Amino acid sequence: MTQWQQLLFQNGKIMAVFMVALPAFWLVILIVAPQLMMIDFSLWYEDNVTLERLERDISQKDHHLFDLDDKIANLMDQGLSAADPQLVSLEQEYQLLDQEIKQLMLKTDDPPEVYSPKNYVYLAHNQLHRTIFLKTIWSSLMVTLIAMVICYPVAYYLAQVAPKRQATILFLGLIIPYWINEILRTFAWLMLLSYNGFINLFFTRAGLLEEPIEFLDGNTGVLIGMTYAYILFMVFPTYNLLQTLDRNQIDAASDLGAGWIRIHLRIAIPHAKPGLAVGAITTFMLAAGTYAVPAILGGPHSLWFTQIIYSWFFDGGNWNQGAAYAFVLLFLCIIFVMLMMKIFRVRFNDITRRV
Amino acid sequence: MPGQNVELIHISHAFKEVTAVEDLTLTVDRKCFFSFLGPSGCGKTTLLRIIAGFIRPTRGKVLIGGKDMAGMPPNLRPTAMIFQNLALFPLMSVWENVAFAFEVRGMTKKNRRMRAEELLDRVALPDVADKSPQELSGGQRQRVAIARALAVEPEVLLLDEPLSALDLKLRQKMITELRDIQRQTEVTFIYITHDQGEALAMSDQIAVMTEGKVQQIGTPEEIYNKPRTAFVATFVGENNRIQGRITRIDHDRGEISTSLGNLTGKLGSTDINIGEDVLLFVRPERCTLNSQKEIDNSITGQIVQLDFAGPTRICNLNVKGELFKVVYPEGQHHFKTGDQADLSFHSRDALILPQGKAVHD
Structure with a gap:
């Protein structure tokens, strides 16, 4: 029996057509077509x-x-x-x-539309944009790294240490802020981090700081805001995997003489690896592609590459240039995913199977 | 010197309201194969985890080789544990699993590999070093777990029902192998099981446990032949049980009056007085049917079921509403269901014990 016949047999005609047509629609209209359109746009300019x-x-x-x-x-x-x-x-x-x-x-x-690589060459020759591009990638990497360092202990605690009731409450604590719109949350951080904001007020009043810190001038505010915004995407896949780690594995390692650092390095982290990889990929993608956080929490020195793409589309009115910039970002993100998977030695079917 | 003794002194442990172990004191001799035998939930696994150091007992002390283990974490104790599910590390190869203890001690990779292969040879598992644990069969995984535990050169090896997942044939084979490994290594083995067959076959000493307390400690023969409580008599091996009241005591023999008439047996406890309600136990293989000889206890019943069990036949007899089990060599009798038969047993083979908590089946 072919796969189609099997599908037909199991689900009936209407459902079978639906089940094939919907993914096809999704694949062609929502994924392939916009990308092709963008690539096409990026390859020509108005003469x-x-x-x-x-x-x-x-x-x-x-x-x-x-x-x-x-x-x-x-x-x-x-x-x-x-x-x-x-x-x-x-x-x-x-x-x-x-x-x-x-x-x-x-x-x-x-x-007249002229096909040429001019849009890409422009990025390569524009030193400011190039710097912002590299800085965006670098900062996104930092966000990913910070999120991973913060999230692993949290996920481990939730999955292996916390009693069931406590874990439920902690989970609610993690999720509830995400019921609020991302822009509102970011504005909340703006209030916390601004020059006369809560954090500066607290520390100066407490006498721990003489001068308030300019969180929002450089990258600090953006990094804090972004780590906060995307940490859940790291916690969940890591938690999912750590939850499947057999408690006896930890006990056995401890029984064989391993201290807690070795238990984490040799048992828990390798077990959680596919989850960490998925989390890292998601966080990096979201960080590199965000617009709201740097727009709200960033100063003139922390311009994000997405902001430049935005301005090509809406302020500069040069969609072709914007498309080229967007495609370069996408391309780099794909490279990053591949690299992550290589580093973590994770294969695609590990991700789809275990998370 | 491998193989230290283990002393448990007034150990008690409770999980919230549930008492798992209650004021338990006993000594496991060095180089001994010691089993804790009991039904699930009797506290034996808790006890094992207390010895290993995973659980801190509510009260009491654990001494290994005379040294108090209080406050000592599992990684510093001279014990190694084999878990019920073995807990092999699935992301490491077989040899890395075995060499994990060497890795902890900072041995070079070359030495680690060499030592791991030695241990694998010792448990008769050559040529699997580079495989992943998932590629091995149940029995092979078992042996990897043993090799991994032996790598820490433990004084005491703790085994938490490691054979329960194996099929019957393999289990029997592993029983012999475990016994051999214990003799070879001279490590003290503390073995936890609910399977009396395993305990009887392997152990030097058995402690039968129920509800957090030890009922009896002894050699397998003592446990089987001279159970001291009704629980041990019913939990270890099969036993026919008759309720009655004691009417006469003569040295170590007693007579009880039951619904089946007067029966005599050995007194299993000095603690029995005339007029008390007691239980009389007799093993199915100690009963005979239609015996020609004069035997002191004899009752007549009707055969309700005959089961073929290879070399033996198991016969269920209904005597005035009580069900009796008799085992005899296949071919000795040619009964049919519904036949009448005389059941008899010597008073020396019957045991009178005070009524206590018995296993109800």
Whole structure:
């Protein structure tokens, strides 16, 4: 029996068609088509030189048209009759010119598309954008690393140490903040971290700080906000795996003489590896692709690459350039995923199987 | 010197309201194969984990080789444990599993590998060093677990029902092997099981436990032939049980009056007085059917069931509403279900014990 026949047999015709059509729709319309469109956009640009020449042409012709109009009006004022041959020829000239301008105007509505790698070359040559790009990647890596360091003990505690009731309460504590919109949460951090914010107020009043700290000027605020925003995506897959770790494995290692560091390094972390990898990939992707957190918590020195992409699309009005930037980011994220999986020695089916 | 003794002194442990072990005091001799035998939930696993150091007892002391183990974590105790599910590390190869204790001690990789292979040879498992534990059979995994535990050169090896997952044939084979390994290594073995067959076959000493208390300590023969409580008599091996009241005591013999008439047996305890309610136990293999000889206890019943068990036949007899089990060599009798038969047993083979908590089946 082929797979299709089996599906048909098990689910009936309507369900079987549905079950095939929906993933196909998802795959083609939601994944492949937008990406292809973006790649296409990134590979051409509007030929502005030709466009400008065209527009200059039009304005010259416009002047000429006005001149003609003036001439005709003058001649009419001098009392020349409409049937006068001089006036008729001028009138004809005017009509022709008007037609010509209209056609040229049509051409400017649809500017010429030129395929070239120019959009990518532009990024490579723009030192500021390049720096921001590398800084975004670096900062996202830092966020991933910090999230991993914070989340592993939390996940371990939840999965192996906490009694059931306590774990439930802690889980609620972790999840409830996520019921609030990300932008609102980020604004809450803005209030906490700002120059006259709660944290600075607390520490200066307590006498622990002489001067308030400028969290929001550099990267600090962005890193804090982002680690907070995405840590759950690290906790859950890690927790899921640590929960499946047999308590006897830990006891056995301890019985064989291992101290707690070795137990974690040799037993618990290797067991949780696919979860950590999934968490790292998700966190990195979200961090590299975020817009709200750096926009709200960042200063002029902590510009995120996504903010530049945004401005190409909405402020600069150059979608092609934006698409190229976006594609470079996507490409780098894919490379990062591959690298992560190589480093953690995790295969794709480990991820799909165990999480 | 391997093989230290283990002294348990007034050990008590309670989980919240449930008492798992109650004021238990006993000594396990060095180089001894000692079994704790009891039904599940009798506190034997808790006791083992207390000895290993995973659980701190509510009260009492554990001494190993005379040294107090109070406050000592499992990794510092001279014990090694074999877990019920073996707890082999699935992400390490077989030799890495065995060499884990060497790794902890900071041995070089080359030495670790060499020592691990020695241990694998010792448990008769050559050529599996590079496999993953999941690729091995149940019996092989068992042996890897033993090798891994022996790597710490323990004074005391603690075994938590490690054979329970194996099938019958393999279990019997492993019983012999465990016994051999214990003799070879001279390590003290403390073995936990609910399977009386395993305990009887392997142990030098058995402690029968129920509800957190030790009922009896003794050699397998003593436990089987001279049970001191009704619980031991019913839990270890099969026993026919008749309720009655004691009417006469003559040295070590007693006579009881039962619904089946007067029966005589040996007194299993000095603590029995005339007029008390007691239980009389007799093993199925000690009963005979239609005996020609004069035997002091004899009753007549009807055969209700005959089971073929290879070399023997198991016969269930209904005597005035009480069910008796008799085992005799196959071919000795040719009964049919419904036949009448005389059941008899010597008073020296019957044991009179005070009524206590017995295992109800």
